[in-house]
Amino acid sequence: MSTLDRSTAPGHTRAPFRQFAGSRIIERQIDLALAAGCETIACLVEGIGREVIEAQRRAERGGARFIALQEPRPLSGLVTAADELFVLASGALPDEGAVLRYTARPAVLVFPAQDAVSKGYERIDAEFAWSGAMLTLGANVERLSELPPDADVISALLRIALQSGVRIQPLEKRLLEEGLWHLSPNEGALSEREARWITSHAAPAPFTAPGLAIAERMGTRLARDILGGRSARVPAIAAGLSGVLALSLGILGYPLASFGFGALMAMLGVAGETVERIAQAGQIGARRSALAKTIDWMLDPILAILIALASPEDTEWLRLFVPAVLFGLLRLAQHRGGGKWRESYRDRVALAILMVPAAFVGIVQPVTATLVLVVLLSLFRLPDRVE
Numbered sequence: 443m444s445t446l447d448r449s450t451a452p453g454h455t456r457a458p459f460r461q462f463a464g465s466r467i468i469e470r471q472i473d474l475a476l477a478a479g480c481e482t483i484a485c486l487v488e489g490i491g492r493e494v495i496e497a498q499r500r501a502e503r504g505g506a507r508f509i510a511l512q513e514p515r516p517l518s519g520l521v522t523a524a525d526e527l528f529v530l531a532s533g534a535l536p537d538e539g540a541v542l543r544y545t546a547r548p549a550v551l552v553f554p555a556q557d558a559v560s561k562g563y564e565r566i567d568a569e570f571a572w573s574g575a576m577l578t579l580g581a582n583v584e585r586l587s588e589l590p591p592d593a594d595v596i597s598a599l600l601r602i603a604l605q606s607g608v609r610i611q612p613l614e615k616r617l618l619e620e621g622l623w624h625l626s627p628n629e630g631a632l633s634e635r636e637a638r639w640i641t642s643h644a645a646p647a648p649f650t651a652p653g654l655a656i657a658e659r660m661g662t663r664l665a666r667d668i669l670g671g672r673s674a675r676v677p678a679i680a681a682g683l684s685g686v687l688a689l690s691l692g693i694l695g696y697p698l699a700s701f702g703f704g705a706l707m708a709m710l711g712v713a714g715e716t717v718e719r720i721a722q723a724g725q726i727g728a729r730r731s732a733l734a735k736t737i738d739w740m741l742d743p744i745l746a747i748l749i750a751l752a753s754p755e756d757t758e759w760l761r762l763f764v765p766a767v768l769f770g771l772l773r774l775a776q777h778r779g780g781g782k783w784r785e786s787y788r789d790r791v792a793l794a795i796l797m798v799p800a801a802f803v804g805i806v807q808p809v810t811a812t813l814v815l816v817v818l819l820s821l822f823r824l825p826d827r828v829e
Contacts, residue, residue, distance in 0.1 A: 443471050444486040444532040444596055445494065447626065457533025457626035459493050463636050464670030464721040466493060469500050471530050474538055476504040476726040478528050478545060478577075484509045484520055486595060504726035514595040518583050525580030529603075531564075531596050533626035534574030535635075537617055538724065545577040549611040550603055553623075557615050562625050564597065566604060573613055574625050578603040640665050643723040644716065650783055653791025657709045661716025669721055678714030678733045681707045685737070685744050697752035697801040704748055705794035711737040712791060741790055742769045749797065753807040764810050771817040778821065787817070 445468055447456040458468040465473075468485070475483050483501045487494050487510045494510050501508035511517060521527055526548060530536070536551075544551055551573040553563060558571035565571045582602045589598050604610075617623040621635050644662040647654035661677065668674045688703035715734050722728035749765035775787040793813075800809040 443468065443475070443483065443530045446486055446488060447532050460533075460627070460629070460632060461670050462535060462627075462632050463639050463723075464665075464674065465725075466497070467533060467535050468493065468497050470535060470724070472497060472501050472504070472506075472508075473724045473726060474530070474536065474541060475528055476501070476506055477538060477724070478542060480506055480528055482507045482509065482520060484511055484517055486511050486514065488512070500725070503728070514586050514589075514593075517595075518587060521580040521583045523579075523581040523584075527578050527580050527583060527599070529576050529578060529596060529599055531572070531574035531625065535624040535627060535632075536573065536575050537622040540613060540617060540623070541575050544611045544613070545575070548577045548579055548603075548608045550576040550578070550600065550608055551611050551613055553613055553618060554615055557618055561618065564600070566600070566610075570610060570612065572600055573623065576600065576603060576608070578608050579606065582606055636669075637666060640669070640720055643720050646716075647785040647789075651785035651789035651792065653705075653709065653793070653795060654712060654785055654789045657712035657791050658716045660709070661713035662720070664713060665717045665720045669717065674717055674721065675714070675731075675733065677710045677717060678731070678737060681710035681714055681737050682733065684710060685740060688748060689744055692748045692751040695751075697748070697806065698798060700748050700751070701794055701797040701801050704745055705791060705798065707737070707744070708741055708790040708794050711741060742773075745769070745790065745794060745797075749806055749810050752797075752801050753810075757807060761807070764807060764814060768810055768814045768817065771814060771821065775817055775821055783820075 445456065445458040447458060458471075459466050462470055472483060483506050485494070485497065485508065489512070490510055498508040498510065509520065528545065541551070550566070552566065552570035553573050555565050555567075555569055555571045558573070559565050563571040563573065578599060582599065585602050586595065586598060589595075613623070621631065621638070624631055624635065627635070640662060644658065644665075646658040646662060649655045664677060668676065684703045684707035688700045688707055691703060692700035711734075714737070718731060718734055746762065746765040746769055750761040753761040753764070755761070772787050776784060796809070797806060800806045
């Protein structure tokens with residue numbers, strides 16, 4: 443792959459460094475290379491800047507070696523004749539599924555020239571234009587030594603692959619028509635594709651878990667505005683602060699307000715997790731942030747403490763025992779259950795909201811005990827999951 447881009451006007455962001463769904467295009471190319479099974483990633487660069495260093499970290503996090511090259515000659519020492527070379531053009535943003543489907547063996551992926559050339563794709567003959575992706579033979583790299591130092595390496599590898607008989611694999615032109623494949627896309631094209639990409643990776647919960655369904659859809663909408671920016675962590679930070687406020691208000695004797703902030707913590711936590719999940723979609727080796735894990739771990743204990751604080755003092759140990767049983771059964775049902783109802787057991791947003799009117803009337807403990815009975819009875823109706 444390459445970060446070199448001669449087509450970008452001075453003062454504008456080069457195509458490989460443009461943002462798509464919270465990551466640069468070069469980073470999305472690395473994700474694709476890792477998904478294709480690449481063990482070493484060589485990238486042609488003009489210099490080692492912040493973007494290249496972050497690309498290296500992404501590759502290494504996925505288990506691959508990353509080598510930045512400022513000239514093509516060292517490439518021949520990295521690739522043996524027995525290797526296969528996966529090549530992506532500078533600024534190419536392909537459809538991952540199509541690439542993986544057609545590069546099981548060496549192939550030059552192409553579009554019909556009449557549809558692609560006008561969009562900036564390189565014509566290879568009268569009929570086809572190169573899509574910007576191919577899998578070629580490692581032995582072809584040796585022929586790069588015959589080229590002048592200022593030659594376009596990616597274009598040269600394409601010509602060598604065609605001359606050596608690598609098969610041509612036509613792609614469906616709908617990939618271009620539906621905006622699923624781009625070469626050096628502008629901001630408008632990236633924005634349109636990003637909206638579709640976010641929707642396809644959101645997978646919100648069904649409305650059998652109403653609180654989760656609303657919170658995850660809220661997170662999906664937020665992702666369109668904050669993905670890749672510093673604001674991406676705001677929902678998770680706000681969830682943490684809401685949890686602190688909820689606990690403080692519960693201790694001070696304000697159960698109604700404490701459950702309100704508890705519901706807000708649950709909703710913002712889910713929204714923040716949705717934003718993070720969408721941002722990490724397609725990344726090999728991506729991990730949840732420590733903040734997201736902490737909120738997830740602390741939500742049930744905080745809600746259990748709020749229920750205990752809102753219960754009558756004369757019930758003594760039952761104040762904490764009843765909510766502890768409830769959350770234990772919910773966790774058990776969540777792991778045992780399947781289908782659309784599984785998400786219902788995970789819905790802490792709806793649970794916290796339910797406790798608000800219960801706290802207003804003063805029946806938090808009876809409502810909690812009723813929920814324990816309902817969840818317990820539902821467990822007997824769940825089919826055993828086959829691992």
